[in-house]
Structure formats: C-alpha cells, structure tokens
Amino acid sequence: MEPLQLVTSIVTPLAKKNVDTDQIISKEFLKRIERTGFGKYLFYHWRFDESGKEKPDFVLNHPDYKESKILVAHENFGCGSSREHAPWAIADYGFRVVIAPSFADIFYNNCMKNGILPIRLPVHEVEELLAKPQLHVTVDLPNQQILGKDGSLYSFDIDSYQKKMLLNGWDEISLTFLYEENIAAYENAQNSKTAS
Amino acid sequence: MAKTIIEKIWDQHVVVREQGKPDLLYIDLHLLHEVTSPQAFEGLRLAGRKVRRPDLCFATMDHNVPTINRAVIRDQIAKKQIHTLADNCKEFGIELAGMDHPDQGIVHIIGPELGLTQPGKTIVCGDSHTSTHGAFGALAFGIGTSEVEHVLSTQTLWQARPKTMEVRVTGELGYGVTAKDIILAIIAKFGIDMGTGHVIEYTGDVIRNLSMEERMTICNMSIEAGARAGLVSPDATTVEFLKGRRYVDNEKFSELEAEWLALATDEGATYDSVCTIDAAEIEPFVTWGTNPAMGSGISNSVPKPTDYADESDQLAVAQALDYMGFEGGEALQDVSIQHVFIGSCTNARLSDLMEAAEVIRGKHVAPGVRALVVPGSQTTKKQAEELGLDQVFLKAGFEWRESGCSMCLAMNEDVVPAGERCASTSNRNFEGRQGTGARTHLMSPAMAAAAAIEGKLTDVRNFRAVGV
Numbered sequence: 001m002e003p004l005q006l007v008t009s010i011v012t013p014l015a016k017k018n019v020d021t022d023q024i025i026s027k028e029f030l031k032r033i034e035r036t037g038f039g040k041y042l043f044y045h046w047r048f049d050e051s052g053k054e055k056p057d058f059v060l061n062h063p064d065y066k067e068s069k070i071l072v073a074h075e076n077f078g079c080g081s082s083r084e085h086a087p088w089a090i091a092d093y094g095f096r097v098v099i100a101p102s103f104a105d106i107f108y109n110n111c112m113k114n115g116i117l118p119i120r121l122p123v124h125e126v127e128e129l130l131a132k133p134q135l136h137v138t139v140d141l142p143n144q145q146i147l148g149k150d151g152s153l154y155s156f157d158i159d160s161y162q163k164k165m166l167l168n169g170w171d172e173i174s175l176t177f178l179y180e181e182n183i184a185a186y187e188n189a190q191n192s193k194t195a196s
Numbered sequence: 197m198a199k200t201i202i203e204k205i206w207d208q209h210v211v212v213r214e215q216g217k218p219d220l221l222y223i224d225l226h227l228l229h230e231v232t233s234p235q236a237f238e239g240l241r242l243a244g245r246k247v248r249r250p251d252l253c254f255a256t257m258d259h260n261v262p263t264i265n266r267a268v269i270r271d272q273i274a275k276k277q278i279h280t281l282a283d284n285c286k287e288f289g290i291e292l293a294g295m296d297h298p299d300q301g302i303v304h305i306i307g308p309e310l311g312l313t314q315p316g317k318t319i320v321c322g323d324s325h326t327s328t329h330g331a332f333g334a335l336a337f338g339i340g341t342s343e344v345e346h347v348l349s350t351q352t353l354w355q356a357r358p359k360t361m362e363v364r365v366t367g368e369l370g371y372g373v374t375a376k377d378i379i380l381a382i383i384a385k386f387g388i389d390m391g392t393g394h395v396i397e398y399t400g401d402v403i404r405n406l407s408m409e410e411r412m413t414i415c416n417m418s419i420e421a422g423a424r425a426g427l428v429s430p431d432a433t434t435v436e437f438l439k440g441r442r443y444v445d446n447e448k449f450s451e452l453e454a455e456w457l458a459l460a461t462d463e464g465a466t467y468d469s470v471c472t473i474d475a476a477e478i479e480p481f482v483t484w485g486t487n488p489a490m491g492s493g494i495s496n497s498v499p500k501p502t503d504y505a506d507e508s509d510q511l512a513v514a515q516a517l518d519y520m521g522f523e524g525g526e527a528l529q530d531v532s533i534q535h536v537f538i539g540s541c542t543n544a545r546l547s548d549l550m551e552a553a554e555v556i557r558g559k560h561v562a563p564g565v566r567a568l569v570v571p572g573s574q575t576t577k578k579q580a581e582e583l584g585l586d587q588v589f590l591k592a593g594f595e596w597r598e599s600g601c602s603m604c605l606a607m608n609e610d611v612v613p614a615g616e617r618c619a620s621t622s623n624r625n626f627e628g629r630q631g632t633g634a635r636t637h638l639m640s641p642a643m644a645a646a647a648a649i650e651g652k653l654t655d656v657r658n659f660r661a662v663g664v
C-alpha cells in the first residue's frame with residue numbers, strides 16, 4: 001500500500017448524500033478477477049450515457065476536476081454493498097482522499113486498506129467546501145488538517161492506529177503475523193474447551 | 197455486570213487487546229463466493245501464504261450463476277470468475293458447494309440451512325448481507341476483499357469495538373403484515389444510516405414470536421439501516437431450527453443448547469442507543485425511491501420533495517422521483533409494474549415461497565407481466581417441489597428457476613430493462629440495481645405475488661379478502 005502523508009489538489013464537489021457503492025462501481029464490472037483497472041468504470045452510469053459518451057453535466061467530467069485527488073460528498077458516503085471494487089475504482093481513478101460528514105462502516109474500512117484517506121468533517125464544513133468549486137487544498141495527515149489556498153483551515157479526527165497504517169503504507173497481514181503465538185494460544189484454548 | 201449478547205460474543209473472541217488499537221478478533225466461520233474472493237486468493241499466492249484454517253471456510257457460487265440452464269454461461273468473464281473460485285477452493289483445500297452441487301445456493305441461505313450458522317459464532321463473508329446470520333445470535337458481518345485475505349491467512353480481523361443499539365418492536369402485528377414490512381418500516385422511520393457504527397439487537401415480543409426465517413429477513417436488512425450486523429438473542433425457536441442440521445454436533449446437542457441459550461442478553465443490560473417501533477403502526481410496505489429508506493405503507497402516495505423540510509432531503513427526493521419516473525403525489529396502488537422478482541437472500545426461503553404461493557393459488561399473472569421465482573438454494577427448490585409449489589407458480593404463469601442471486605443484482609442474464617418497474621422481494625432499490633435504468637419497488641413476497649396478479653402495486657390485505 002502506498003504511504004499517504006500530504007495530498008494537494010483541487011476539491012471535486014459531489015453534492016449528493018447516501019452515495020451507494022452500486023453507483024461508485026456498477027455490478028457489470030465486478031466479474032473481473034483483477035484488483036486494478038477499475039478507475040475507468042468509476043461512477044460509470046453517472047459519467048457516461050448509453051453510447052459511452054461523457055455526460056457533460058456530471059462533475060467528474062468537468063475539465064477543472066480531471067486531475068483532482070480529493071472528492072467531497074454529503075452524508076453516508078459508500079453505503080450498501082461491501083464490494084471493495086468501490087475503493088479500488090476510486091483509487092485507480094486518482095482520488096486519495098474522500099471527505100464527507102459520514103461514511104458507511106464497511107466502505108470506511110475498505111478505504112483504509114487501499115491507501116485512501118476518508119475524512120469526516122461536520123456537515124457545515126462539508127457544505128463550505130462544496131460551495132467553493134475552485135478551492136485547492138492540502139490535506140496534511142500527520143497534522144490532521146486541511147489547509148485551503150484561500151486561508152481556510154479544517155481539523156479532522158482519525159483513529160491513531162489507522163493513521164499509522166496509512167502514513168506508513170503498512171501491510172496489515174504482515175503485522176498480524178507478529179501475533180501468531182496469540183492466535184495459536186487462542187485456538188489451543190478453544191480446542192481443549194470443546195474436547196473436554 | 198449485565199451484558200448484551202453483542203458484548204458476550206465479542207469478549208469471547210478477543211485474541212489480542214492492546215491500548216490504542218482495535219481488538220484482534222477470532223473468526224469462527226468464513227463464507228466465500230465467487231465475486232469478492234478472487235483478488236484475495238491471488239494476494240495469498242503472490243505473498244506465498246496459505247489458508248490458515250480451511251476447515252473454517254465454506255464456499256459457494258451464487259452471484260453470477262445462470263438460473264435457466266446451468267451449462268450455459270454466455271458471459272466469458274463471468275465464466276472465468278466461477279472457474280477461478282473452483283480452482284482456488286481446490287488449491288487451498290476449501291469445501292465448495294459448486295454450481296452443480298445439491299447444497300448450492302445463496303451463501304446466506306445455505307449457511308443456516310446446513311447448520312454452519314450457529315449462535316455465538318463470529319461469521320464473516322465478503323458480502324454485506326452477512327448480517328442475515330445474526331438471526332441465530334451470531335455476530336455476523338460483511339467485509340471487503342482485503343479483509344477476506346486477512347481472514348484467510350490469519351483467521352482473525354482487527355476490529356474496533358462497535359456501539360450497541362436495541363431496536364425494540366412492541367405491540368401486535370396486523371393482518372397481512374410480514375417481517376419484510378417490519379424491517380422496511382424500521383428503516384423508513386429511523387433512516388438509512390441509523391445503525392452506522394453499531395451492531396443492532398432486535399428485541400420485543402414481536403421479534404420473539406417470529407420464525408427463524410422471518411428473523412433472517414429482518415437481520416438481513418440491518419445493513420440497509422447502516423449497521424454491519426444485526427442479531428436476535430437465541431431462544432427455543434433457534435434451538436429447534438438447528439436440531440439435526442448437518443454441520444451441528446448433534447451428539448453434543450444438549451451442551452450446545454445450554455451454551456447458546458446462555459448467550460442471550462442479560463436482564464438489565466444496557467445499549468448505547470435504543471429505538472422503539474409499535475407494530476400497530478406498520479402496514480404492508482413498498483418503496484417508491486432509490487434507497488431502502490424511501491418507502492411507505494401501501495395506502496399512501498408517492499411523496500413530493502416539498503413534503504420535506506431539509507434542503508438536502510428535498511434534493512435527494514427530487515433525484516429519486518426523477519429516476520423512478522414519478523411526479524410525486526401518485527397513489528402507490530395505481531403504480532403499474534412489468535416485472536416481479538421473488539427471490540434473494542432476504543426472501544427466497546421455503547416460507548417465503550409458501551407465502552407467495554398462497555396468494556396466487558388458482559389465479560394468473562396479469563397480461564404483460566413477467567414474473568420470476570428464484571429459490572434461494574437447491575435444497576429450498578427441492579423442498580418447494582415436494583410440496584408442489586413449483587406447479588402452483590408455473591400454472592399461475594411464473595417462471596420457476598434454479599437458485600442464485602439472479603435479479604437481485606442482475607449480474608447474470610436476469611435483468612430488468614431500462615424504464616420498466618419491478619416488484620421485488622430483494623433488499624436494494626438503488627439506481628441500476630436490477631438493470632441500467634430499471635426501477636425497483638421492494639416489498640414482501642405476499643405483496644409481490646399480489647402485484648404479479650394485479651399488474652400493479654396493490655394492498656395484499658384487500659386482495660386476499662376479495663380473492664379467496
């Protein structure tokens with residue numbers, strides 16, 4: 001996983017609430033057995049019409065946001081299906097940060113495993129960001145801050161364990177292997193319980 | 197100290213607890229299917245890792261499988277995904293109920309059917325409707341593919357301790373009101389994100405009086421309320437259901453029974469939050485919008501954006517109505533439908549098929565309506581056929597299919613065309629869920645069956661009174 005420290009970019013405003021993972025990545029793209037290459041299918045039915053042409057009024061298709069690394073949306077982002085293809089598509093498209101007032105639990109975890117930083121901000125701060133469509137910001141994970149080019153400043157909370165994982169880009173499975181003795185001990189205790 | 201079942205199961209499964217970290221939790225049962233597992237197995241191969249406890253894994257194929265002729269999978273990419281699961285199970289020594297196996301079915305239907313699902317277990321699957329298994333008093337939740345890989349290689353997961361929520365259903369259920377109506381009403385009342393960060397326990401007399409199948413329908417849709425897991429404390433109904441099932445240690449059944457019953461939430465235990473709903477206020481429900489909270493009793497009308505005070509709600513409702521082809525203000529009972537889907541992990545068990553069959557017996561599907569019954573598993577299908585339900589459906593003009601997820605997510609060929617409406621017993625009415633541009637109305641099997649006969653959304657309570 002690629003470590004994440006500072007991300008600087010224009011902010012893409014997606015003013016929708018309850019964006020579900022079916023919209024982020026539609027089921028017809030879940031048949032692939034690879035982990036990469038999902039970016040071109042991100043928000044597919046919002047981005048493209050039936051003939052595969054870009055819909056000009058969808059925010060991701062606006063030329064200003066083509067290189068954006070930061071997405072902002074309303075409440076309960078990523079609800080519904082547990083498909084990790086959703087964060088794979090978001091990351092592969094180029095986003096490293098998603099900001100919203102709240103996230104669905106499984107999606108939030110899935111982001112963390114893929115080097116995407118999900119940031120929860122209060123509703124009024126998210127609305128401020130959504131209202132400034134040309135805003136460039138730097139997301140500073142070590143200091144847990146978002147610094148706007150216009151001088152605005154927002155602080156965010158993140159669990160210290162998840163922060164460390166993201167900053168270092170650690171592979172969680174290798175870390176868990178350090179606890180092999182504990183896992184084996186747990187299993188032995190269970191076995192002797194059922195055998196008695 | 198008095199504990200909830202959620203805390204009891206959690207505490208029994210903590211392998212490591214350290215300051216400033218989530219808990220490392222042991223996983224008792226890992227269910228797998230073809231869509232969310234291939235990248236996890238590939239990860240193992242690339243890192244040279246093995247599956248730590250293949251004996252605690254169980255796999256099936258459900259999302260992509262054809263429901264007409266199993267031998268024909270036209271989509272080559274889907275075919276490859278299905279074969280990949282078979283290869284992976286073979287390579288890593290995991291038991292598989294493959295496409296032609298008599299135990300095949302939707303993963304959340306076969307777990308309970310086989311007795312793999314048991315009270316007190318921690319159960320995960322790369323699928324958000326894993327919450328279904330909570331009906332047995334198991335702590336069961338959906339995970340992403342990275343977590344699938346983590347469980348495969350370590351049989352554990354790092355998990356932050358969840359908050360607890362009690363959802364209490366009091367009073368008495370009215371005539372024609374089912375478990376599906378209860379859960380749709382709960383989500384409509386408290387919101388699609390009511391359970392975020394929580395595990396729900398469903399309590400109250402109404403829940404106690406439900407069968408295991410009905411409890412599964414409710415727990416299944418916990419994720420639609422934002423909760424990763426929802427459960428019901430085990431009782432005599434739970435024990436009775438599990439007796440004699442294949443993967444239950446029936447020789448030690450009385451010991452197991454005592455253990456299971458001891459898991460129930462203690463008298464006086466407290467939750468982080470509590471929501472209460474009176475069953476008397478619940479009528480047969482249908483959804484009119486593009487998320488499961490956008491629903492209402494069948495006697496109401498489609499709302500208008502101006503019915504909502506909050507600006508972002510107005511916008512969301514306007515977008516939903518636009519997608520659904522509504523102006524706002526239409527009576528729900530006037531909405532005509534072109535498709536009916538009776539299936540999915542929410543409502544494709546034997547009792548669901550019986551409920552639908554009872555409504556349609558001796559009647560016929562309305563002209564211009566295409567109606568499908570897709571049993572949740574091969575076992576369910578066989579049991580239904582033994583009862584002659586297949587004939588009831590076929591005579592009424594329904595199609596009778598092989599088991600799988602089918603039109604719940606339309607990954608296979610069972611798709612609703614753009615702009616057409618489907619009365620569906622599944623769990624999600626998101627944009628495009630049943631096909632690009634397709635419009636989904638969620639409801640109970642009885643309501644979907646009545647809609648098939650009438651060709652429009654209809655109140656099953658009147659339907660029965662007139663029809664019998």
Ligand code: SF4
Nearest residue numbers: 325540541601604605
């Ligand atoms: S039936 Fe639908 S909701 Fe259930 S597992 Fe299959 S696709 Fe998911």
